[in-house]
Amino acid sequence: MTFSMEPDAIKLGIIGYGYTGQQHARAVKALQGVDLVAVAETDPEKRTLATVKNFNDYRYLLEDPSIHAVSICLPHAWHEEVATEALNAGKHVLVEKPLAISVVAGERLCRLAKSVSRILMVEMTHRFMPTLVEVRKLLQDGCVGEVMAVTDTILESFGLFGSLPAWMFSKRQAGGGVGLTSGIHLLDHVAWVTGQALTLDSAWFSNSRALGDVEDTAAYSLHLSKGAPVHILLCWRAQGKSLEGELSIYGSKGSVHVGVWHGWRLETEAGCQEKACFEDRLTIPERVLEGLKGALTEFATAICENREPTLKPEQTLVSQRLIEQAYQEHLM
Numbered sequence: 001m002t003f004s005m006e007p008d009a010i011k012l013g014i015i016g017y018g019y020t021g022q023q024h025a026r027a028v029k030a031l032q033g034v035d036l037v038a039v040a041e042t043d044p045e046k047r048t049l050a051t052v053k054n055f056n057d058y059r060y061l062l063e064d065p066s067i068h069a070v071s072i073c074l075p076h077a078w079h080e081e082v083a084t085e086a087l088n089a090g091k092h093v094l095v096e097k098p099l100a101i102s103v104v105a106g107e108r109l110c111r112l113a114k115s116v117s118r119i120l121m122v123e124m125t126h127r128f129m130p131t132l133v134e135v136r137k138l139l140q141d142g143c144v145g146e147v148m149a150v151t152d153t154i155l156e157s158f159g160l161f162g163s164l165p166a167w168m169f170s171k172r173q174a175g176g177g178v179g180l181t182s183g184i185h186l187l188d189h190v191a192w193v194t195g196q197a198l199t200l201d202s203a204w205f206s207n208s209r210a211l212g213d214v215e216d217t218a219a220y221s222l223h224l225s226k227g228a229p230v231h232i233l234l235c236w237r238a239q240g241k242s243l244e245g246e247l248s249i250y251g252s253k254g255s256v257h258v259g260v261w262h263g264w265r266l267e268t269e270a271g272c273q274e275k276a277c278f279e280d281r282l283t284i285p286e287r288v289l290e291g292l293k294g295a296l297t298e299f300a301t302a303i304c305e306n307r308e309p310t311l312k313p314e315q316t317l318v319s320q321r322l323i324e325q326a327y328q329e330h331l332m
Helices: 019-029 058-062 076-088 103-116 130-140 183-194 284-304 313-330
Strands: 010-015 034-040 053-055 069-072 092-096 120-123 147-157 198-206 217-224 229-237 247-251 254-259 263-268 271-276
Touching (some): 076 103, 130 183, 183 198, 198 313
Parallel strands (some): 010 069, 069 092, 147 229
Antiparallel strands (some): 217 229
16 A cells, blocks of 8 residues: 655644544644644534634535544544545544444445555554553563463443543444443453454343443453463443553463553562553543554654554454454344
8 A cells, every 4th residue: 555645744633522532632732743733523612622723514624635634533333434535535544443333334444545545543542552562562572471361351430531422322323332442442452462363252241220222341251362261341330430450461481460551560480570651640541641642643653654554444343343243142
C-alpha cells in the first residue's frame, strides 16, 4: 500500500465530541506535528467546549480540503458509515475501538482503506500503555520462561470517566456490553504481550443490573496457541469511581503481575523486581491519556512516514471475531 505524503503539521478533525472525543483533543494538544483544527458534534452544549472550528454535521468537516485526517469517536454503529465517507473524502482515519460494530463491517473498511490508499487505524489504548509495552519486552527476553497460564481482570465503575452515554447500553448501537467494550482490550493485549494467538473455549455473560440489553459481566475461557489456559473476567459497576484489575502471567521461570494503570511486579527465584510506570499524582484518566497519546503519535507518524501503522486494523478484528463467536454461542 502507498500513501501520499502530508505537510509537516497534520491537520486533524474529531468527529464526536463526547468524553472520548474530548480526551482525543487533550492528547492532540500534547503532541507536536498534529494540529486539531475542527470538531463535529450534534450536541450544541458539547460543541461549545471545543476551542476550534466546529460543525453540527460531520459531512461539513469532511468537505474541508485542508483537513488531512479524522478521529472518529462515535457510537459503534456509526463507525462504518462515517469512516467510509471519510476515507472516500481522502482523509486518513483513526477509529475508536472497535473498528466497526461487526467483523464483517470492519473487513469492508479495511478493503476500502487499501483501495483508496488511505491510512486506517484503530485506537487501542492498551497497546501503547507503558506498562504493557515493558511487560511484553520482559516476556520476549524470557524473564518468565514458557507461559503456563494467564489470568486477566477488569472492574470498571461508571463514575470514573463520567456517566456512560445511553447508547452504550444498546446492543443495536454498541454491539455488546462489557464483553466487547472492555473485552476487546484484554483479549488483544493478552495475545500481543504473550506473542501467541488465542482460541475461545467457552464464555459466560450476565446483566445483573439490567443495563439495557447488553451484559455488565463477562467471562472468557481461552487458551494460547501453545496450550496455556487463559481466564478473563470483566465487570461494569454502577457505583463508585474505581478502576480495578490485574493481568497475571505465570511462566516456567517466574511470574509477572501487571496493573495496567500502575506498574508491574516480576517474581522469580532470583527475587522480586517492581516498577511504577506512572507518577502517583496522576489520576486514572490522566494515565489512560498516556496510551491515547501513544496511539495518536503512531497514527500521525504513519502518515508522515508514508507507511501502514504498526497496529493494522485487521489485527484488531482478531479479538473482535472471538467476541462475536462468544456472543453467538453463549449469549441470547
